[in-house]
Amino acid sequence: MRRSIARSVPALASRARPSLTPRLAGLSTTTPIQASKPTIRTLHITSRSQQASSAGVKLTSTTTSYPTSHEKIQNPVDTPFFIDNKFVASTTSEFIDLHDPATNNLVTRVPQNTDEELRAAVASAQAAFPGWRATSIVSRQQIMFKFVQLIRENWDRLAASITLEQGKVVSDARGDVHRGLQVAESACGITSQLTGEVLEVAKDMETRNYREPLGVVAAICPFNFPAMIPLWSIPIATVTGNCLILKPSERDPGAAMILAELAKEAGLPDGVLNIVHGSHRAVDFILDAPEIKAISFVGSNKAGEYIYSRGSENGKRVQANLGAKNHAAVLPDCNKNHALNSIVGAAFGAAGQRCMALSTLVMVAESKDWLPELADLAKSLVLNGGFEKDSDLGPVISKHSKERIEGLIASAEEEGATILLDGRGYKPADPKFANGNWVGPTIITGVKPHMKCYTEEIFGPVLIALEVPTLTSAIDLINANEYGNGVAIFTKSGATAQAFQKHIECGQVGINVPIPVPIGVSNFSFTGNKKSIAGGGANTFYGKIGLNFYTQQKTVTSLWKEEDALATKADVSMPVHH
Template sequence: MGDSSKVSAVSLAAGARGLHATGSRFQAVTLSTTATSFPKTHDKIENVEDTPFFIDNKFLKSATTEYIDLHDPATNYLVTRVPQNTDAELKAAVESAQRAFPAWRDTSIIHRQQVMFRFVSLIRENWDRLAASITLEQGKTFADAKGDVLRGLQVAEAACGAPEFMKGEVLEVAKDMETRSYREPLGVVAAICPFNFPAMIPLWCIPIATVTGNTLILKPSERDPGAAMILAELCQKAGFPEGVVNVVHGAHRTVDFLLDEPAIKAISFVGSNKAGEYIYTRGSANGKRVQANLGAKNHAAVLPDCNKNQFINSIVGAAFGAAGQRCMALSTLVMVGETKEWLPEVAERAKSLQVNAGFEPNADLGPVITPQSKARIESIIASAEEEGATILLDGRGYKPNGYPNGNWIAPTIITNVTPNMRCYREEIFGPVLVCLNVSTLDEAIELINANEYGNGVAIFTRSGPTAETFRRRIEAGQVGINVPIPVPLPMFSFTGNKRSVAGGGANTFYGRPGVNFYTQLKTVTTLWSAADAISRKADVAMPTHS
């Protein structure tokens, strides 16, 4: 596991003591942004600051010598350096969470709810600040970044209903005997987050994990951790005790540490299939609960009777929004019958989208995350040409005025695709729409069900019976009927299936299923004989404590 074998138990403990002793060994720092002062342009940063990590409600400068450079995707200017936390720092985060757990577990659910109320309020106050961090580090347009924050905020708001979610059950099973169930937290849990939703995915984890009484170690993506660091600051301001939320950084070595650390009882992960299947296998082998949402190839079946204009607007937004870097991007069209004749109109609508840096007014989509991502996406587009598909709209080579060095790919549409082509088999994760042609609804269902992924699917039709037939027969976790991206709101939960979920495991990030993931049930059966009852003076005062 990285260089951990070279670090003795003594040095790990010393590192942890150094952190706990008010940072005498590590330098405390503060974030450079506030709710009212944050970047609003893509100008070059003259004095680049390293990203800190977060333990015991303190931001700390890492002692590492290994850093990961993070560049603005619109300019490739350096934004920050992200540390590969040392083994001592990682161990200190675990020990912080362990110290905090007993008291946080015993804190009343009403008090934890009050902390969550304050957390929600602070997210709202820092909404633009969070979105600006996403735009600068991830590349989303500012408007889209605000939506990223909103979908996470909704999970935090729903978590305020924890007193209802945490209720147990009771049943009188015999005379003077009852069995009662309790929901109890697991302990220390961890979250490994992807680059494409820097606020939303941490907010799938922080509220549900902590309001149920767990303590959390969060590892944001090393490509864009800024939003997670702001959320850590808001946790401290909301009143989370020291150690309830900790944030660490790094790449593979940090992931392996979290998977192997015995104190961590559960892992939440969102990301690619290669990483997620590895995390699921290794974490499960170490006895941890693991939930992992992975890749996708989301299809839309288009019927001739649909509202044509609504379909075109829906698919253009769902395929190209966020530069296609969503696991729920509607990236694959299945054109039924004569609907294939509509594709030139789809291309014209897509061509009208404004591709620009995220802080620029009227930008509809920004760059992809890295030059390496751009090169991979362009190689898939090239492979489609080589395999006989048609590039109806080609976004390669695009450069907006003023940003010649960004990771740009404009909307691209590939038609006459067949299932054996690379552009269909692989998740592209870019602003590329692939289009296949079939003759009937039955053929569309058969084609979609044959795909290995099962995150989301949509059908566009005006026919209720057609939609219901599709809904019953389709094999996907999230189905939209005239809805392009059918991700459920937090009163439900994310419900992908097939290879979009590692190992057939849990995929229950929020809602009541999320509470189930982060808690364990305890049943207690008691016998209190009525004959043993004694009377005592009643306490008539209204309780004032929580």
């Protein structure tokens, strides 16, 4: 789940902090949750003055009318921003061109919001907070129920936006929406999740514990899950009484804009949710604005470590979900058919652009002999435009991503690995997709831990395989990796699985489950560790424990003496509590 920084990441900001443009040139913090994601230099920024209009700006799609093909849009409309429950055309002169990854046709232009517009969004949220905080929890719950209903009614519309802007096939785009919807559904249980505690600590004295909202909070989202990651933040942040500034990825903001429209229709008051756009300047504004109390980020390690450091220096809560190198240990005793099919789906779905993609196999003992069969399964996948019938996976997000992925495949070959299945140079049969960002499923065998294809997160449809003799050596290899997002083991042995889960150093462990993400279960959240989490910080994006990030505790100790109600004479002695 992660996203984009430019050429290199700056050193940690100094406290004095002069202008950040030189230090963060090229930063696009909405990359995937991994390192080495596409950068702002791959986006074409145009200049054009534009008159703002706060009236009459609407989204081009509706519940019943939205794109269902990759046909070229004849008159692309600029993406607005969202403030005070209105879609507003930006007055900026800088826009980022957004292209359909399957064709590279222009879809829209995304504004780099001006400083004035960014300040207005924060002011709107600040003004809304007192009233929203005072709104009863039951009223907020009712809005969330309506929000969930509207997401369901607009499911296909949201999926279509994701397919057009991000490149996922429609079925996978629907899954993106579904995962986020589960978080919104969980937030509907807020009345039982946000209960306080009370204890009588002495005679006539009790201490109560409350959870209260923080105020104005922010979320910086990645390109690879345009609906799911915004839905990690919008329901939990708002239902707990906060007001949210959301910055979607400049590469595919359409789903977030639809969610804003639905939140308004559900009854969210003006200013409770505002959406801004941009790259590094918008991010720096969020990091420095004193009114913003907490920041949730999903993206690359370089961007996330910078955001965590600078945001923390400014006294903000920051949770940052970063890069990954997810392994699967394949034991010879496993259900071979289940394992191979699971691996292909987890490695190549969404063109490998998932922070929880299964990117690395550890073949234990003779399981290495199954790799040719794995390649045959991967060959059967159909690459095509996301709206096309029977398409299994679509393109990667940008031409720059394609070039970087193909460069890492080439580096593996140069370092002595074997390209068992090569997806470079893939072209769909339909000529309308000739200019798309295509990389076919790729499998690299004979990989060693020092190779670049292993040390760097590829974030594409590339699966690498290492070979070890025993379970112990598999555990040692995986634990030596600096990332700790997710891991899986395929085995029929309960004892083997138990030993693996006990000794493995990873936040999310799957036993015969290739992508072990506990979304939709209200008691659990995303739980990566090691370098997959910035600064060892909080990682409680959703679910019941996600409420901890968006709220602060208050304890109230009160004394109501029984004799004050019943006594006929004042007690002038020193109070002694028993």
